[in-house]
Amino acid sequence: MKHIAIGILGAATLGVMASAASASTLDDVKAKGFIQCGVSTGLAGFSAPDDKGDWQGIDADFCRAVAAAVFGDGSKVKFTPLSAKERFTALQSGEIDILSRNTTWTINRDTALGLNFIGVTYYDGQGFMINAKKLPGVNSALQLSGAAVCVQSGTTTELNLADYFKSNKMEYNPVVFEKLDEVNAAYDAGRCDVYTTDQSGLYGIRLTLAAPADHVVLPEIISKEPLGPAVRQGDDQWYHIVKWTYFALLQAEELGITKANVEEMKASDNPEIKRVLGQEAETKIGTDLGVSNDWVVNIVKTVGNYGELFERNVGSGSPLKIARGINALWTKGGLQYAPPIR
Amino acid sequence: MQEHDMSWVRTEMALAQPAPASVRGMGAWVRTNLIGSVGDAILTIIGIALVAMILPQVINWAFINAQWTGPDRSVCATVAQGGIQSDGWSGACWAFVNAKFGQFMFGTYPIEERWRPILVAILFVALLVPMLIPRVPRKGLNAILLFLVLPIISFVLLVGGMFGLPHVETSRWGGLLVTLSLSFVGIAVSLPLGVVLALGRRSKMPIVKMLCIIFIETVRGIPLITVLFFVSVMLPLFLPAGVTFDKFLRALIGVSLFAAAYMAEVIRGGLQAIPKGQYEGADSLGLGYWQKMGLIVLPQALKLVIPGIVNTFIGMFKDTSLVIIISMFDLLGIVKQNFSDPNWATPQTARSGLIFAAFVFWLFCFGMSRYSMYTERRLDTGHKR
Numbered sequence: 001m002k003h004i005a006i007g008i009l010g011a012a013t014l015g016v017m018a019s020a021a022s023a024s025t026l027d028d029v030k031a032k033g034f035i036q037c038g039v040s041t042g043l044a045g046f047s048a049p050d051d052k053g054d055w056q057g058i059d060a061d062f063c064r065a066v067a068a069a070v071f072g073d074g075s076k077v078k079f080t081p082l083s084a085k086e087r088f089t090a091l092q093s094g095e096i097d098i099l100s101r102n103t104t105w106t107i108n109r110d111t112a113l114g115l116n117f118i119g120v121t122y123y124d125g126q127g128f129m130i131n132a133k134k135l136p137g138v139n140s141a142l143q144l145s146g147a148a149v150c151v152q153s154g155t156t157t158e159l160n161l162a163d164y165f166k167s168n169k170m171e172y173n174p175v176v177f178e179k180l181d182e183v184n185a186a187y188d189a190g191r192c193d194v195y196t197t198d199q200s201g202l203y204g205i206r207l208t209l210a211a212p213a214d215h216v217v218l219p220e221i222i223s224k225e226p227l228g229p230a231v232r233q234g235d236d237q238w239y240h241i242v243k244w245t246y247f248a249l250l251q252a253e254e255l256g257i258t259k260a261n262v263e264e265m266k267a268s269d270n271p272e273i274k275r276v277l278g279q280e281a282e283t284k285i286g287t288d289l290g291v292s293n294d295w296v297v298n299i300v301k302t303v304g305n306y307g308e309l310f311e312r313n314v315g316s317g318s319p320l321k322i323a324r325g326i327n328a329l330w331t332k333g334g335l336q337y338a339p340p341i342r
Numbered sequence: 343m344q345e346h347d348m349s350w351v352r353t354e355m356a357l358a359q360p361a362p363a364s365v366r367g368m369g370a371w372v373r374t375n376l377i378g379s380v381g382d383a384i385l386t387i388i389g390i391a392l393v394a395m396i397l398p399q400v401i402n403w404a405f406i407n408a409q410w411t412g413p414d415r416s417v418c419a420t421v422a423q424g425g426i427q428s429d430g431w432s433g434a435c436w437a438f439v440n441a442k443f444g445q446f447m448f449g450t451y452p453i454e455e456r457w458r459p460i461l462v463a464i465l466f467v468a469l470l471v472p473m474l475i476p477r478v479p480r481k482g483l484n485a486i487l488l489f490l491v492l493p494i495i496s497f498v499l500l501v502g503g504m505f506g507l508p509h510v511e512t513s514r515w516g517g518l519l520v521t522l523s524l525s526f527v528g529i530a531v532s533l534p535l536g537v538v539l540a541l542g543r544r545s546k547m548p549i550v551k552m553l554c555i556i557f558i559e560t561v562r563g564i565p566l567i568t569v570l571f572f573v574s575v576m577l578p579l580f581l582p583a584g585v586t587f588d589k590f591l592r593a594l595i596g597v598s599l600f601a602a603a604y605m606a607e608v609i610r611g612g613l614q615a616i617p618k619g620q621y622e623g624a625d626s627l628g629l630g631y632w633q634k635m636g637l638i639v640l641p642q643a644l645k646l647v648i649p650g651i652v653n654t655f656i657g658m659f660k661d662t663s664l665v666i667i668i669s670m671f672d673l674l675g676i677v678k679q680n681f682s683d684p685n686w687a688t689p690q691t692a693r694s695g696l697i698f699a700a701f702v703f704w705l706f707c708f709g710m711s712r713y714s715m716y717t718e719r720r721l722d723t724g725h726k727r
Contacts, residue, residue, distance in 0.1 A: 041669055042682035050683060051441045053450035080513055081669045081679070086574055093578035181692070188689070207415070207687035211422045319415060319424065319684040 025097055025231070025238035026070070026290050034076045037063035038096035041081045044204035045314035045322070046102045046122075046227075055079045058313045059100040061303045062121055062229055062246070066098060069245045069295040074302030088113050091232055098242060100229040102200075115230040118243040122228075122314075123326045123335055125221030126160050127199030129206065133214045135193055141220035145170035150183050150192035152176075156223070161196055164222040184208060198225055203320040221326075237290050244289060248296045250338035251276055252305035254329055259304035262297055276341050285341065296341070306336065404697075407433025411440055419688040435690040439698045442680050446698070449516015449671055455508065458499045459519050465492060466526075474713060476720065489530065496523075512590035516671040518702065520590070524597050524662040524672070529655050531598040536605025537644075541635060543610055554606070561603035567664050569596050574668035593665045601658040608650035612643030645721045652714035656707045674699050 029035050039047035039059050047057040064074035082090050082101060091099045092114060102124075103109070105117040128141050128149075138144065141164075151158050153176045165172045175192040177183045187195040188209050195202065199221060206212045229246070231239050252258075255273050257265045266277050274280050278293035286293035303309050307329075314322045328334025364370060377383040409417045409427075418435035419425025427433075439446070448456050469488040472478040500523070503509030515523075542554035573592045616639050624634035644651070666675040677695040680686065 041666075041671075042679040044682045044684040044687060048682040048684065049445065049450065049680060050685065051445075052453065053445045056683075078511070078513075081671070083667070083669050085571075086669060089575050089578050093581070095578065204682070204684060204687060207424075207684060208689055208691070209423075210689050212424060213422050319687065 025235045026241065029070060029097055029238075033071075034078050035063060035067050035070065035098060036096045037066075037077050037079050038082045038087055038090050038099045038101050039063070039079050040101045041083055043102055043201075044207070045200065045318060045320045047079075047081075047100070056313065058122055058309060059102060059229070061309050061313060062100050062249075063098055065249060065299045065303045065309075066242055066245045068298040068302035069241060069248070069291050072292060072294075072298045074298075088115065091115065091230065094232070097238070098229055098231055102227045103230060105226045105228050105230075109230070114233045116233050116239050117228050117230045118239065119246045120226040120228045120335075121246060122200065122226075124198050124200045124225040124227050126157055126196060126223040126225065127202055127221055128218045129187075129195045129202045129215050130193060130218060131190070131214055132216045133211075134190070139216075139218070141218050141222070142168060142170075144172065144194055146172065147194045148173040148175050148192040149194040149196055150175045150177070150187045151196050152180055152183050153178055157197055160223040200314065200320075200322060203314070203322050207319055241290055244341070245295075245299060247338035248276070248299050248341065249303075249306040249309065250329065250336050251341050252296060252300045253307040254331060254338065257296075257300055257305060259300055259308055262300045266297065403432060404434050407431060409433060409435055409437045412437035413441075414685045415688045415691070418686075418690050418694075423688060425688065433690065434697070435686075435688060435694040436698075438680075438686045438691050438694055441686070442677075442695075445676055445680065446517045446673060448519050449676055450514045451510060451516070451519065452508075452514065455502070455510055458502070458507070458510075462496045462499050465495065512588055513670075515590060517676045518673050520665065520670060521659070521662050521672040524593060524665065525655075525659045527594050528597045528601045528658050528662075532601035532605045532654070532658070533651070535598070535602035536609050537640065539602060539606035540609035540613060543606065544613060558603045558606050561599055562607070566596060566600050566661060567667055569600075570664060570667045589668050589670055593662075593668060593670055597658060597662060597665075600661075601654060604654050604657075605651065608647050608654055609643065611650065612645075612647035613639065615646050616643050645718075648714055648718050648721070652710055656710055659707060659710070660703065673702060 037060070039055055039057075042048045043057070043059075045057050047055050047059040050056045060079065063077045063079070067077040068074040070076075080090065080096050082096075082099075087099055087101050087103065088109070090096050099115070100121075102122070103117075104124075105120060109115050110117060128144065130138055130144075130147075132138070135147075144165075149161060149172050151161055151174055158174070158176070161172070161174070172194075173192075175186060177186060180197075183195065183197075184205055186192060187205075195205065197205070199217060202217050206215050206217070209215055229242060231242050252262075255265075255270070255276060257273065257277070262277070265273055266279050268274060268277075271280075275283065275285070276296050278286055278296065283293050286295045289295070292298075304312070307324075310324065310327060311317045314320045315324065324332075324334060326335050328336065330337040360366070365374075375382075376386040412418065416425040417437050418427070418433075420427045420429050420431050422429060444453065444456065448459055451459060469484060469492055473481070473484050473488055478484075498504060499507070500515075500519075501510065501512070539554050539558060542550045543558065545551050545554070570593065573596065574589065577592075620638055620642065621634065624638040629637065662672050663674045665672055666678075671679055677699045681692050681695060
């Protein structure tokens with residue numbers, strides 16, 4: 001019985017000790033020696049625990065990249081799994097330093113909720129998956145008129161679906177479920193022809209179907225779901241560190257700097273590579289940001305460049321096998337574009 | 343001479359004969375229990391048919407076709423699903439449970455520190471088992487160790503941060519560790535607190551009575567999920583910036599207070615079943631209030647409500663799964679969380695994981711329920727039926 005009394009006292013002291021927020025997030029983070037990173041409670045490819053319980057995925061790796069930039073050590077990060085409802089409170093109350101939890105960037109969240117989104121680490125959007133055996137010859141969502149569509153109720157997904165079919169003057173038959181598991185089961189059992197949710201999610205769901213090869217994710221994206229990390233408003237320095245960590249990941253890919261060749265690249269003759277890697281004489285790029293000058297080297301050494309991070313977590317190197325699509329670099333026809341690091 | 347008018351007098355007892363063959367043995371048991379009447383026979387046939395239909399498939403799925411070990415999803419997926427099994431294969435993916443077993447037990451508790459919860463578990467079992475067996479002596483010492491010393495040792499070991507042990511935040515706790523520590527604390531707090539509340543509610547002192555009624559009715563009137571949700575989403579906004587309240591602590595308080603309120607009503611039921619004469623008898627012996635309650639009333643009342651108490655314990659044990667609402671991962675939560683690991687996502691993963699979780703929950707609940715039945719029988723002094 002005393003278990004509790006002691007537990008309560010002890011935990012209460014610990015809780016209060018871990019408080020006392022000061023002005024600068026960077027100073028706080030350096031003082032405590034790690035970054036507290038808010039992730040999802042489990043989303044394949046974005047943040048999910050592996051066999052050892054370590055968080056893996058794009059969102060988790062992004063936090064490691066920030067830790068690498070700040071400390072030169074990607075392991076100095078602690079993850080807090082957050083439900084969709086808790087995530088903003090956790091950031092506002094200072095429980096976490098970065099919210100990297102497949103969160104859609106909207107104006108409301110930037111203004112009313114007091115967040116600052118630093119960019120888009122993954123351009124997602126609502127897509128469709130069909131059973132190609134049942135609907136042979138369908139290769140566009142515009143051919144889905146009259147289809148039975150499985151969808152989760154009470155989500156923006158449901159509204160987007162209605163808008164899309166209405167604006168394209170098509171009929172459809174919604175098969176609505178409360179829980180995601182139920183939608184999966186219904187689709188796998190063939191109760192509907194089409195499954196719609198965020199496209200990144202469709203690839204994860206496909207892995208759990210009885211015959212994944214029969215199912216095709218259609219190319220159309222009918223809504224914009226730009227997913228990115230966010231920080232609290234009112235701390236520009238921290239905002240810049242997180243933002244430029246993201247840009248550094250992109251810039252490294254653009255310049256061909258990879259986890260494997262980053263050390264050789266330091267000796268490169270290319271002035272741009274030298275500048276990005278902090279090898280220029282008397283460079284102040286890193287120190288002006290509030291981190292060391294070899295911050296990009298540390299980032300790339302820890303998680304690789306954006307392309308490597310993408311392929312490892314959701315792309316060809318993962319079971320999800322998501323194509324780069326609009327997440328390719330701007331030089332390859334995608335939307336990922338970083339302002340110059342100079 | 344005396345005539346022998348009784349032709350024969352038995353001088354010794356006849357030996358007991360075995361029961362006639364028609365009422366003993368397998369055949370008789372089957373006749374009376376399975377095909378005693380036409381209705382019984384029909385039900386028996388339906389039952390056997392159902393078992394015959396389901397059982398082979400279950401055994402096939404859970405044991406024969408099951409995959410016990412493997413590096414990733416490929417062992418649990420057919421070729422079409424990107425694995426190595428032939429088409430049409432369907433079996434349990436115990437390899438998933440195997441690979442994630444450490445997480446299911448300890449959550450993300452650091453691997454090199456996992457000896458600490460294991461040590462706590464060993465100590466707990468070593469102290470609990472003699473406590474539960476009536477024949478083992480020195481119950482007083484045992485109780486002090488279990489309820490006073492062990493909690494302190496557990497707290498030091500699990501939380502760390504002293505005696506050279508690295509600190510492990512409660513956010514890294516998970517799995518069975520969370521389920522069991524929430525339940526143990528909940529059980530250990532709710533029973534004494536429930537007794538106090540139940541006595542308070544029957545007290546003649548108006549303020550004590552009022553406070554107890556308000557507490558019990560308020561707590562019983564709000565869903566646990568609402569309170570957990572409130573403390574995790576609303577409370578941080580009211581606290582000064584940066585002040586965080588440990589999530590595990592929130593869950594501990596929530597679960598314990600809830601169980602205490604339900605417990606109070608169960609115990610009150612027992613108190614009301616004690617006849618007035620018992621109270622008056624105690625009074626006439628000159629016992630004070632606490633002596634009366636402790637020596638006369640409570641021992642009888644608690645014995646009466648053992649089924650209700652254990653019911654509350656089992657309910658609370660299962661309610662601990664609600665902490666998922668505040669992103670704490672108990673056994674069920676951590677199992678579900680791992681479904682999203684793309685390295686293990688197959689059609690069999692979710693089923694296997696959930697069956698494993700169900701089995702562990704059942705094991706503990708069944709254990710509690712059997713022990714309570716044993717205790718009931720042992721304490722059954724006046725109401726045996």
